[in-house]
Amino acid sequence: MHGTARHNTVETSASGRLKRDEALWLGIFLSFLAALPALLAWTPQMTDYPSHLAGYQIMVDHGRDPFLTKYFQFKWEWTGNLGVELLMVPMAPLFGIELAGRIIVALIPILTGLSIISVSWTLRRRVGVGAILAFATIWSPSLLMGFLNYSLSVALALFAFAVWVQLDERHWTRRLLFIPAGFVVWLCHVSGWGVLGVMVFGYEWTKRRNWLDWRPFLKPWPLIFPLVPMLLGMGANSKVSYGGGVLDYKWGILYKAMRSYDYLLDVTSVAVLALVLFVAFVTRRIDGRMGWAALILFGLTLVVPRQIFGGDYADYRLSTTALLVACLAINWPAPRWGLALSGLLFTSRLAITSVAWYQDAQTARQMIAALDYMPEGAKVATAVAIPRSQWLFGPFEHFGSYAVVRRSAMENSNFALPDVHMLTMRETAFRFADPTQRILYSSNQRIDLRKFRPAVHAEYLWYIGKAKPVALPDGARILYSTSNSFLARLAIPADLANPVDGS
Template identity: 30%
Template sequence: MPAPAHDAPAHAFQAPRPWWMRRTALIGFFILIMLPFLYPAIPPLTDLPGHMGQYRVEADHALSPALQQYYALHWHLNGNLGADLILLPLGQLLGLEPATRILIMLVPILTLLGFFNLARTVHGTVPPATLFAMPLVFNTPFLFGFVNYSLSMALMLNAFALWLRLGQSNHMALRAGLFVILSPLLWLCHVYGWLVLGLCATCAECARLSDRRWPSLARMLLRLLPLTPPFVIMAFWRGDGGSEHWNYNWSDKLVWIAKLVCDRWMFFDIASAVFLVGMLIFLLRSRLMRPDPRLGYPAIAMLALYCVVPSAFGGGSYADMRMTPYIIALGFLSFRPRPVAVSGSAASRLRFLPVLAVGFFALRCLGTTASFALSATVYNQALHAVAHIPQGQRVAAFVGRGCRTGWNPHRLDHLPSLALLRRDAFVNDQWNIGRTQVVQPIYFASTDPGFHYGQDPSQIVMAQPCGPAWSLDRSLAELPRERFDFVWLITPPAFNPHGLDGMTEVWREGAQALYRIPHDTPLPAR
């Protein structure tokens, strides 16, 4: 890669503002981003209902005897608290559900602002190539409901832009003072956001030094010191358990590239991933565009890290998948047109790029809107079921799945937590993953014979046993009925209805049904 003109935005002339950066176009982009959130009462992101249940525990634990019986709340410093800390005060002001809806909608908006801020900082404008990153605001980690991670990455993009801007203007003391504060806050939001900021900043500083003498390496390391305070926090912080399972699978890495924007329709999503990767390859090969190392080097470094990092380690999951949209996005952000005269046909191709990018962005936003609307139907049914559950009850929920993993994220996995959110109920879908949580399900102790029913993934059932997942028949047969008040079936697979003998159906809508377990009659023989 050619070295940039380092300490200033890389633009040699003042061009008029392009049409995609005018006010009407920007308003149009943000309206398109907000469209998917207008209809669903709760954004249908896979893990979000589970997180919202945790937010309820964090907000009301001291006021609810039921929550105190079912869940432990232990506040401690850890790098996974972004949305939790924001929603505590915001939920008190607006109500937890509206506040969560607003925060989730802000994540893709902040991500888009981060793309634009980085492009303007490095290039002095927003080049056409940047627009191809816009569809990645609805990326797979976001659709999976990785709330703190997605929020931290959105903030990371804007923080990285600030880092570069202050470096270009030679405000090193101001930058150092700001990032001594900002880096721990970003770590507190999610550790990955802070780690990626450190990687990007290091690569950008290396790009600044690429045409200078290596004795400047010491100066570069000194400039990076403001990003290191979280190391001090982690040196004194000790986790409280959690899985140390490691998993590395090269074939999965290829799958996650195909699932760059994995939403609902396999053909649409794969075609979109092929289009984005193809456009990035086109830009790499084009003589009309050139990459800036301050963004190109971070993209290459993240790609190298993606190739070697395990999918799961240290209690975390999908570590590699989370990086894919941001690798591609930084690749697009790094490109700008070469400042040379081009032929008429080449110029027309450059003029066509923003039209193609904006059209594709609009198509993906409309697709996401349709997908969210379809999911909202099932979510609304779930809210109707929750209305039939009294306050503080114990709910054994079972969500049907196929043995083979489908294409789209299974958005119903943590739907049962809506009963925790609205009824302070115990539900068996909450995570119990040790040090990354402040909320722990405690209704079933680890020595309890029914411990399986005390946490995720006991809510996921199949028609037949499949790997660690139980069949619905087994889950109903071994259910400790004396410990639960309701059974909630969500898109159940085929099962023997005798497993429900002795229960009373209190609600049914579509594939969802709610059964009461009477405790004043003898239990049926098993």
Template identity: 30%
Template sequence: MDQSGAPLRWWQTRKFVALATLIAIVPLMWPEIPPLVDLPGHMARYRVQLTPVEQAPWFADWFNFEWSLIGNLGIDLLVVPFAAVFGLELGVKLIVMTIPALTVAGLLWIAREVHGRIPPTAMFGLPLAYSYPFQFGFVNFALSMGLALCLFALWLRMGRLKRVGLRAFLFVPLSCLLWLCHTFGWGVLGVLAFSAEMIRQHDARKDAGSGHWVESWIRAGLGCVPLALPMVLMIFWRSGDHVTGQTADWFNWQAKVAWVMMVLRDRWEFWDVASTAVFLLVLFKASRDPAIEYSRNLVLSALFLGAVYLLLPRIVFGSAYADMRLAPFVVAVALIAIRPRIGMTVRHAGVVAMLGMTFFLARTAGTTASYWLFDRDYDTELAALDKVPAGARLVSFVGTNCRNEWKMSRLEHLPAIALVRRLAYTNDQWSMPGAQLLTARYSAAGMFAHDPSEIVTPGWCPREWWKPIDFSIARFPREAFDYVWLVRTPPFNPRYASDLDRVWRSPTGASALLIVNRGRPTPQIADEELYPRWFLELRARRIRERQLELPPPPRS
């Protein structure tokens, strides 16, 4: 029975919620390393974090790792006990598997609390557990969002049961823990809770004959005070001298429209865009079908999240794609806001539920196949590590192009597994003081010390920090590295690698492991061969300008 006493349908039972949660983890069961773009880089940071100094003393020369109170520590903290029990790689995999499960459970729980029962349309939102931000490997963010959805459902439940005092007591520490996982999840919980409190307070005042929206707004703000303590933590975090990172790229409307169309971006563009079109079709149909309506509570939540999405810049505190991360959750909340009117027939509701479940299963099957293919790529490339000794110094180059292709290779940070498995140096770690616990300090590597020096292209790309493969091969400091790991790089001039010997090659020939032969001279390559003409002209002009600014030499 649901809250109204009516019998539950199959999609409204606890067994179904448990089944949907289990289905959500199926794509992650086979791959040894979840094929998420940034995840290998995060795993390398965990390896530095967990490795005792005596086991790898050379880490001190390469990296600086310091614990600090920042709003981005979700898996960094969880991996400590998980790695102790399961090992680093399996421990990370198990944690990552909880993210889509929490997201699915949270969406269904919210729908049940708001509507009194899970509406048949809720299944259409479940594929967003594998949204583009998750595919990108923003794992602390994704974990915090899954937790935020579940905590919002708990917030709604305790409000419905009129346990507001107990809720206030519980959510002070819960909000702090969520902020510690990732700031974004805490912020989203605050927006969702505030919008829900506005509706609750308005309805309560309306029943009492004084349902003014301004009063409801004020009371909602007071009701959300238990969620405010992390604001103090935020001030401490962002006020340190070590903190870096800009906030930029506001109101990029073209990108914001593109992010909405990419909410399910994975491998096959037509399939992903067509699936996104299903979301838009369901939302449009719900606004026109007299048998379907929207919950005021969740519509207001979706509108508030949508407003935040429009106002967010692309870069916040140096972290890119800040606004993109929110887009799938705006769509998800809007989808679970839909419910059938009382007049919808049981048969009609059953058909809608079957369509939604079919869509969820189809997307899950597609993601499972995609991850299996990515896992094969990982196995092929990681065979190079059999030739890498422990503690080696690797400079890695991963090929890409200047086009923003739909299917990301998921290889961008795969070289970080050399640090995970061989305790070797890799040049793909992020070095953002205040945003990560780890920064690169290997000064001998120069411009090849950290991300994005691992990304190489056939030529110079506009508006990108990536370097061409010819430049990277010719200019990386030989004295700083022992090996060069090429991962599906474009062709390059062999003259630039005359002091490098191949020790491994992939079956397709697209990847290779090279060793620096210190018995041969380093190739001397002129800048004119490597830099574009416009750069050389600009540099020459600036040199002339500086010379003109210098005072004349004293007379003898």
């Protein structure tokens, strides 16, 4: 790693300042452009988003809705995973829960883009190829899956890191400021706090006098205080798991670091970034102030378990963040055409994501009309057919949670596991939460909904999937259907004993 490799002197000519300003404005423009998918879709098409929205709805209801109070309970815990929850407290009363959620989703990519520009500008007083390439990582698998708190925390961590660098000569001001700043990032998401710590350490490591200099290990001390509530167990879940097939899985999360909606483009994107990083390293254009952090984050991607603190993909989300930080380590000035070419990777990926979100939103608009046939407080079993092998992220895996948002229903795709989530089900005699809605199927497998267990405890069955089931529960009547979904009224025992057709 080449320390602060090839630090270019600040251009003082009028043409140099103009070029820097143009690159800065390009970065700002791309930051706001990053919100395009959220503007085109009437609701965010993220895998987990509907269930998060249902959780926010119950959180801000405060016991006013009798059905939500009957079916769910929400217990606040001060833990490192509260970013959007805290934003929803003031925003939901102002905008309504659905619009507030959409605004927050639109803000996250904007903030991430602006934070990328902030780091680049603070380090080098210009926006180069690396920063523009980093934009391609904004719509990461984490964001597309709906990891809102983590994605927001990464943006805040980048902003905080830029401030750390800016206050390099004001040590006590920085120390006093970063004690609360560390708590803010940690409250948003614990992993974002970890990313901030890694970036600060990597930055200080490049300033060491020799390999025995221990000061870089002590410099990040203002960020250490969130360890106190973590060690006290405030809301922490200690379950840790690597899962099965660790080697294959770890390789998978590396080449899937840019996974979105097009296999060829996504794999090519990883290859392009890897190639540029390799060339930058060989030509000594890697800035160690970010490069060491990127190297550590790649290492953590391989070492960190898949499941930690009650959350899944703890390691997967780091792979894209490592790429983002690695791109910021590229210290490579470029002419206008070079910046434009670098931005092409981001804009092409953004275009595909925007089209996919718009199309999926039109499908979602048809599907959500099923709620017109569902009374308030209904008990709904959602069944979502998911192919065992697919590249794109399905947006409808938690779509059934809209029954909670709009009909105060009891529904089974919500994140409501005891000792894991702040939201839990009041009914504990049977399991009626994520992942009971999932039906994983192979191409030659038939889907028989008579075997779908959650339907036993429900009044309605909401099926979502391209594969057509071969059988419905006995006595079920379809009330509404689309090309890839239907809502059925389930028979109660009395209906089965006295069928309408007399048979």
